Amino acid sequence: MATRNANIGKSVDWVTIILYAILIICGWFSICGASYDFTNHDFFSFATRSGKQLIWIGFALVIGIVLLNIEKKYYELLAYPVYAAFIALLIVTIFIAPDTKGSHSWLVFGPVKVQPAEFAKFATALALGKLISTYNFSISKRSDFIKALAIIILPMLLIIAQSETGSALVYLAFFLVLYREGMTGSLLLVGVCAVVYFILGISLGDQSFATMPVDTGRFAVLLIIPVITALMLRIYAHDNKRALIVLLTSLGTTLAAYLASRYFVPFNICIVQIAVCVLIFLYLLIVYSLERRAPYILIGIFALASVGFHYSCDYVFNNVLEDYQQARIRVTLGLDVDDKGVGYNVNQSKIAIGSGGVFGKGFLKGTQTKLDYVPEQATDFIFCTIGEEKGFVGSAFVLILFGAFILRLLRLAERQGSNRFARVYGYSIVCIFTLHLLINIGMVLGLTPVIGIPLPFFSYGGSSLWGFTIMLAIFLRMDSERTVR
Secondary structure, eight states, rough: OEEEEEHHHHHSHHHHHHHHHHHHHHHHHHHHHHOOOBBOOOTTTSSSSSHHHHHHHHHHHHHHHHTSSSSSSHHHHHHHHHHOOOHHHHHHHHHHOOOBBBBBBOEETTEEEOHHHHHHHHHHHHHHHHHHHHHOOOOHHHHHHHHHHHHHHHHHHHHHHHHHHHHHHGGGGHHHHHHHHOOOOOHHHHHHHHHHHHHHHHSTTTOOOOSSBBHHHHHHHHHHHHHHHHHHHHHHSSHHHHHHHHHHHHHHHHHHHHHHHHHHHOOOOOHHHHHHHHHHHHHHHHHHHHOOOOHHHHHHHHHHHHHHHHHHHHHHIISSOOOOHHHHHHHHSSSOOOTTTHHHHHHHHHHHHHHTTTTTTTTTOHHHHHHHHHHTTTTHHHHHHHHHHHHHHHHHHHHHHHHHHHHHHHHHHHHTTTHHHHHHHHHHHHHHHHHHHHHHHHHHTTTOOOOOOTTTSSSHHHHHHHHHHHHHHHHHHHHHTTEOO
């Protein structure tokens, strides 16, 4: 017979709580090392960052205990009102938040600064879980899918309006949740293609063929589009014949244009490639009109839209992004070397991590961090302190801790079974934690652009710590009330 867990102390997942506690403790010691001042040795002084972090940790524990004692039915009942409240708060923040390093995302209450975007994550996860758990909801239904997209995209747009692009990117984690709940993999493929088009276009955009007026980046992207289109025809339309026709025709036409331009009259063969993509669209439109199968028209639209997206990337990169954002992307892609400018943070971070060696220099003995060579070393770049003081072994230990923590949450999310509300919420926080970890570590190592993503439980500050604690506590409460057989 099914029974409900009643005693929160017995039913809560203590393994997750222990991992959370270890991460919090390791994070506090890292902040001690990152913010250590030779003139002030008191880590518990509220005048220091380590002392202030203790206050945030204390409040986080109180918040967590309170949320653990609220029944799951109230989270489900209040999911939409809480989401609406944070959407309203995000709107208000745009207009009343002071300018903080170019963004308007922090609300100031005396000595306390709060970033609503950090708390809107759990509200979005609750609303998404509520929607998907609604009776008769199906991700394959267009109206239901649009509702799910709206819940995710609305806070993203509001956070972007606050000039907090990094925080907005975290909301892409929710698309992985939709995929887990039945969203077609074609949308993920489209997302991957968009990233590839952007990187190729920017990385090779400054290069051209020696004897022809052809942008190498544009040529590469326009060559890939028909290949991916043919692949989609085979996978989603199950039409190997037409996939082969599209592939051979596009490659053959491009090769003929290349040879004609090189050996006869030089011209921009990208024009021919664009014409090929348009012809592919028209061809698939005709096939759709004859067979009335949706995949053909959708794949045709993908081919045409890919061309438009690629050209829009150039415009966005050169005319929409700020100069420092362009510079960060170019440095990350290895197009520019600017160790004294926008690449300074990453360069100093690499030096700090590399200087730690295998076992590190020891607690409070890191020279790069103690002498403040690494900007934001207690917040976004906190991992470099771990690398310098604890070395490869300490860094690996922290990553293993995070891996165990995320895998445990994944197990809890999966064991929710038919409880879609708890399952969707659980997968939401799993994806959020994972994305934060990957982007922050990648940023510190120079693998991703510097976009200001905190490392969960390690980066200094109350907003991120409270936000992550709230997400976790709510899910642990949900898991404690799961049906046990």
